[in-house]
Amino acid sequence: MQEDYINIILADDDEDDRLFFTDAFEEIKITTRVKTFNDGVYLMDYLNTDGIQLPNVLFLDLNMPRKSGLECLREIKQNEKFNDIAIAIYSTSASEEDIEKTFIKGANIYIKKPSDFKTLKKVLSEVVTINWQYHTNSMNKENFLLRF
Amino acid sequence: MLYLSAFVILVVGALTYRSITEVTKSSEMVTHTYKVNVELEQILSNLKDAETGQRGFIITRDSLFLDSYISGRSKINNSFAELKVLTRNDTLLNTNLIALNSLINKRLIAFQTSYSSLPKDDIDDPTFISNFRTGKSLMDSISTKIKSIVTLQNNILQTRKNEYESDLMATPLLLFSLLLCSLILMYVAYNNIYKNIKKLKATNEALEIFKESTNQSEIVSKHGSWTWNVKNNVFTFSDNLYRLIGEQPQSFKPTIENFLNYVHPEDAEQLSEQVEQMKEDVELPYIYYRVVHKNGNIKHLKAYGKSLINEDNDTVLLGTTADITDEIMSFRALEERNMELERNNKELSSFNYVASHDLQEPLRKIQTFLSRLEDEEAENLSSKGTKYIDRIQNAATRMRLLIDDLLQFSRSNKADKVIEESNINLLLEAAKQDLAEVISAENAEITSDTFPTIKVIPFQIQQLFINLLGNAIKYKAEGRTPKIVITHKVVDAEDEENIVKPKKPFYHKITFTDNGIGFEEQYAEQIFILFSRLHNKDEYSGTGIGLSICKKIVENHSGYITASGQPGKGAVFTVYLPID
Known part of the structure; x- marks a missing residue:
């Protein structure tokens, strides 16, 4: 039963962005279960709760109050039990610096938030259907930033 | 040059000395010859006197005539003694004199004989006559002998005279050349001295100018200089070094203790240590310290020293001290300005970045909502509404372009x-x-x-x-x-x-x-x-x-x-x- 849908979590402090995100997944014809958190602290509390279902893909905004996306990324990568989570950075900017840092820290893909709802849907459906096993093996700095 | 002149003068002097000695010698010899001749003439004349006296006695029997005879004899002896002294170095003359002496002795004996053999008033006595004749012939040979000696002497005298004259001729020439030589030497020496003095004067002048320009450049460049003879602990301070510490030139004795009075209390100890260290090291690093003027002004000084060994084998430190207050002040101002500039730049850069970055978020949302309006609500909008949405979309796109470019511009700022x-x-x-x-x-x-x-x-x-x-x-x-x-x-x-x-x-x-x-x-x-x-x-x-x-x-x-x-x-x- 659990294998039928993809578990997705988004941590983003922006209400509109969370709305776009959940709306997009509602319209995408992929069975997903989407959970959103308002910041890094809520996210990490949840992930560290015993017995929960870990997400398949975690979307991380970088700029968040209390605990930033980068801090979450570091904590997650330090804990072996999160090894199977694919981490997508989901940020307004795509500065060289941010891309470099998150790539080094072990994120799987970098998505610059699109400014068009259609594009958003397209990007999100692409990302959640990636064969992460394959993607991770062939990952390099050039294809780290998702181009759309 | 000096050696050459000394040599020439010595040679000329030696030649002159020799020549003068020669002249003196020949003049002495001439005198000597004259004396001998005079003595000889004396002897002949005395002999004649004796003969005359004897003759007088024979004729008159008056013993008064015998006096001249007796005195003549003693005079002859005196003359001979004199001659002996005069001729002691002349063998030829000596031989002749000895011969003359024996002739004179014989003549005197003949006088004696004829005088004693004279019979009373009988001058016709044959013995007497024969004695008289012998006397006469002896007298003749004496006269001849003396004449020959005198001739001989005259000949010698003539030669000597010639020599003397040639010497006399040679002496002025020599003296003249000596004078000439001396004059030339004097001229050369004078010339040399004159040149040297001129050079010395020029050098002195240059030195004076250099000294003055050094003084001025010290003032202009705010430098002072000092020397320190480490062995006898004697210092010299240049005029401007005094000015650097706010004092009149040479207004106190240049010693390290006096100088330390002006050094900032916080720097005094360190400076003393560094001064001690200077004694050991040959080349020294720059020393930085502050001095306090009497009016309370604080100046920053920078000193550098180098040790030299002087002619007396003493270690002498040669130092330069510069007032770097202005440099330090302008450096500080520059540093401050730089920091301010850097801060401004950073602020600007981060403002630029943050502004561009944070501006994107609302814009993106506007665009996303617009796209949703277009997609989902198109049929609910009038054609006017659709047109307005299109305009908004265009404006938003342009704004995005601007923001993207600005972002890129601020990124290219990073050096x-x-x-x-x-x-x-x-x-x-x-x-x-x-x-x-x-x-x-x-x-x-x-x-x-x-x-x-x-x-x-x-x-x-x-x-x-x-x-x-x-x-x-x-x-x-x-x-x-x-x-x-x-x-x-x-x-x-x-x-x-x-x-x-x-x-x-x-x-x-x-x-x-x-x-x-x-x-x-x-x-x-x-x-x-x-x-x-x-x-x-x-x-x-x-x-x-x-x-x-x-x-x-x-x-x-x-x-x-x-x-x-x-x-x-x-x-x-x-x-x-x-x-x-």
Whole structure:
């Protein structure tokens, strides 16, 4: 039963962005279960709760109050039990610096938030259907930033 | 010169001495000869006196005549004694004198005989007559002898006279040449001394000028100098050193203790230690300390010393002390200004970044909502509403463009990017990849030379290529397929008039030539200014930032970028990158 849908979590402090995100997944014809958190602290509390279902893909905004996306990324990568989570950075900017840092820290893909709802849907459906096993093996700095 | 003159004078002196001695000697000899002759004449005359006396006695029998005879005899003896002394060194004369002496003795004996044998008043007595005759012949031979001696002496005298005269002749000549020699020597010596004095004077004058200029330069450059004879602990301070510590020149005895009175209390101990250290070390590092003037002014001084060994084998430290207060003050001011500038720059940069970055978020949302309106609510909008939404969409797109470019501009600001050996061909390829969509849409033709590897900030050069190629395509001429030719060559900085004040002798020259709309030459510099645009934004979309970014990137590489254009024909952008 659990294998039928993809578990997705988004941590983003922006209400509109969370709305776009959940709306997009509602319209995408992929069975997903989407959970959103308002910041890094809520996210990490949840992930560290015993017995929960870990997400398949975690979307991380970088700029968040209390605990930033980068801090979450570091904590997650330090804990072996999160090894199977694919981490997508989901940020307004795509500065060289941010891309470099998150790539080094072990994120799987970098998505610059699109400014068009259609594009958003397209990007999100692409990302959640990636064969992460394959993607991770062939990952390099050039294809780290998702181009759309 | 000195040795030569001494030698000449000595030689001349010796010659003169010898000559004078010769003259004296010949004059002495002449005198001597005369004396001998006089003595001889004396003897003859005395003998004659004796003879006359004897004759008188014989005739008169008056014993009075015998007196002259007796005195004549003693005089003869005296003369002989005198002659003996005079002739003791003359063997020939001696022999003659001995012969004369014996003749005279014989004559005297003959006197005696004839006198004693004289019978009373009988002068006809044959014995007497024979005695008398013997006396006469003896007298004759004496006279002859004396004459011969005198002749001999005269001959000698003549020779001596000649010698004397020639000596006398030679002496003035010698004296004259001596005088001449002395005069020449004197002249030469005088000349030399005169020259030396002139030289000395000139040197002295130069020294005086140098001293004065040193004094002045010390004042102007705020320097002071000092010496320190370490062995006897004697110091000298230059005038200006006193001024540096706010005192009148030479107003106190130059000692280290007196000097330390002016040193800032916080620096005094360290300076004393360093002064101690100076005694040991040959070359010393710069010493920095402060002094406090009597009026409370604090001055920063910097001292440097070097040790020398003087003629007495003493260690002498030679030092210079400079007032660097102004330098320190201006350095501090500069540092402050620099820090302020850096702070401002940082603030500006982060403001730029944050503004661009944070501006994107609301804009993105506006655009996303707009796209949703268009997609989902299109049928609920009037045609007017749709048109307005379209306008909003356009404005938002333009705003996004501006923000993106501004962001890029602020990113190209960062000078701390790493410069690395890069494959320029790959960077160009990546730029073309980035522009693939427009290139294919416009059918643009891009040809390029093969580049060597160049030391650059890779992503910035890629951005430069993107901007230049993008520009060339954007400003294509109506009805012409865009053609862009990229060339590369290495050039000598001196041959390129576009390179002003080159930092390196050689540069990579990369040109981008297009066949687009070009531009008026007068705008060649203006187009690189931020936000400057040559065209209305309705004709060509653009923010006026792209070429400013290019300029910034090239400047980050210490390079140059220039543009030239011909309206309707095309434009050429030239980039120079330095070769290390």
